[in-house]
Amino acid sequence: MKNSDLTGKVILLLTNSKLPEAWRENGAQALRDVFEDAGYQTDLTLCDDPKKICDCIANETNPGDIVVVGGGDGTMNAVLDTVIENKVVLLPLPLGTANDFARTLTLPDEPLTAARAAIHGQITMLDIGQVNDQTFVNAASIGVPADARHRIDPELKRTFGAISYAVANWKSWQEMTPMELSVSCGDEEPQKLTLRQLTVTNGRYFGGGLRPSENTRPDDGSLHVFAIRDTVDTLSGMDIAAELLFGSVNDSNYAMTMQCNKISITGNDGAPILADGEIISKLPADFTLHPAVLPVFAPNTFFDLVSDNASKEGQADIPQRALVNDIACDTQDLAIRLGAIVPVAKDETLKAACHDGARHLRDISRQFELTLRPYGLPTTSPDPDLHSLEELRDRVMGWLLDNADTRLANGLKTRCENLLAEIDDLDLPTLPDELQTPMRTLNDEIGHLGNIFAKLI
Template sequence: MKSSDLTGNVRLLLTKAKLPDEWRQNGAQALRDVFEDAGYRTELTLCDNPDAIRDQITNNSKPGDIVAVGGGDGTINAILDAVISKQAVLIPIPLGTANDFARTLTLPDDLIDAARASIHGQIRMLDVGYANDQSFINAASIGVPADARKRINPDLKRNLGAISYAVANWQSWHEMAPMDLTITCGTNSPQNLKLRQLTITNGRYFGGGLRPSETKSPEDGLLHMFAIRDSVDTLSGLDVAAELLFGSVDDSEFAMTMECDAITINGEDGAPILADGEIISKLPAKFSIRAGALAVFAPNSFVGLADQTHGEEHTAPLVHANEINDVMRDTLDLALRLQATYPVAQHSELKSLCHDGTRALRNIYRQLEQDLHPYGILAASPDPDLHSLEELRDRVMGWLLKDADHRLANGLTTRARVLEEKVTALAAEQLPEDIKTHVSALKREIADFHKSISGILKSL
């Protein structure tokens, strides 16, 4: 799908019940203005539910139309096949509770900002996952998450949003019996495992902002699987939860992970499969992926994760551009994590380190960003909207963890170690002088921070 294939039409399809009152009265004029100002003919339809949105796409859209769909991950799941079948281009308008698909695309929570970022972005062809031929975009889970789906309190979900998922998962963890499963990943030999949970991801996020892998992309043609064994106790399970909130389980000692393009799961016949917030199938199951199946308008921040361009001022590419981009992203990512950790931490030295570290890393990041701009290196995109997870982390850790400071410090130590290794690996002597200066400053800052946070961790 290319921009030249577009019809110039935007079909704006919004879930009526989730709209702000003002928008119901004025026909979502502010949102329509975003698309019309960008030069698109925009037609608004207010729908009662995801099925009605799907029917609108099936019956009224044409190949090359943009369908801007307002709803959450369940809504996106419901309309996936229709968008693909009609060869339309999707723009998600985040009106749901978790909005993990929007997070994957680095979309902001604000509806106007999300629409503006998308329509001024680029067309990307994303992978789509399948469980027994039923499509999903974010993740499919068996075990605790699927059991927790039926436990979510609608009032709690309405009032507390994503935290309702944490409460339901906590209940399922304690009450659900482990599963005996046989898992075959790609051409590998089958494995017989006793598990509490198995999650297969296509996108970067699931479950209200959890990220299972540092490197997972909806454009890599692979499914990522992580599983929690039955031998993992409650405290270790909380460590897995903290890893999902603060980074990934790629290197976890409590979760096993693997990647391949097809996964077969047998055992526990009839057990439900939860995908994108909805039950879509049951075991036994064959999971597969269709690469590049879904056309979306993705913001430039998402595009920048994969694409590197060179500016006009410097015609030659910058040495180690990809490595520098990784360092930039991880620097901003750590700064945001420190900022989110500051109000949660109780230990005085940990709070002070978070406060000072946030300021220092942001300053260095801004200086590097200015130096790299002439080379056409886009601003790094961190985990989208980490601030929205602050309340979730605060409440979950306040309710469930007695030693939150220790777990917070442990997560920050891991992040600092990874960033320090990446900065150290850069061949700074090959960089332009101005960039080399700031990379050296970052190297000193992160080394000092790593030493300090490690010392705090030992004292805790």
């Protein structure tokens, strides 16, 4: 589907329970203004639940309409099949607790800002995962996350949001019996595994902001698997949590990873499968991928894959374009992560390093932004709502472990090492002169921070 297939009509489908109070009084006029200012005819329908949203899509829309669905991951999961069947274009409005689907699309957490970013973006066709006869867009998990779904305290969820997931997962980790499973990925021979958790991901995020791989996208044509063995103890489990928080378990010592487009799992018959925040199936399970079937309106920041010759017409070219882009994006991302840890770190050295490092990296990011603007870089923005998610999860780690600061320092050290490796891969003299100076400054700053974090471990 292309932007030219659009009808010029936006259907706002909002559930009464998730409607912001200010919108009740004026018919969500502020939201309607976003789309009308962009040139779209806008209709608003208030629905009681996701089923009513699906009924409205099926009965009151035409192919090429944009349907703005307000809710969280469970709501998005509930409307996937209906959106595909009716050939409308989904624009998710983050009004849920976790909003991992919106986060995958790089949508900001604030609804009006998210709507504005998306409607000025473009259509993309996303992959959809399927487990047994149920579809999902983010991830499907067996083991601890599925067990934890039953342990979430509704009052804690209403009060603290994403923090309730972390507390429930901690309880499940402590109390759940590991699973004896047979797992086959693609055409590989089945593996007999004893696991605490197995998660199949299609999107970038799951579980309220966890990111299993830096390169996973819902349009890459693959399902990605990571599994945690029963031999991983509680402290090592917290290391996995830190790895998920800081970007990847691909090279983890504690988690095994796989990539394919079909997965079969047997054993522990009847064990629940959690997908996009809801229990949707049970073991045994067959996972498959449906590539490029879900039309979604995504902001331009989602389209962040570049190659060394990917400059657009009318833009100046730059050597090592993809690597320069990655360094600029990772610098801004690390600055936000450092700033998020400042309020929750207990160790004064860690707190000071994060405070000063965040300030210095923001200065360098501003230099990058000014220097790289003629080249159309950087091509993406940092993870939306990372500030609050980091803070919530860091607080949980602080409550549960006395050495949370040490584990955070270890994650930051790894992040610094990865960024230093990217800088080391640059052929610096080939870059424009005005870019070489901030790049050298960045190298010195990251090296300095990495040394501090290493001493705290």
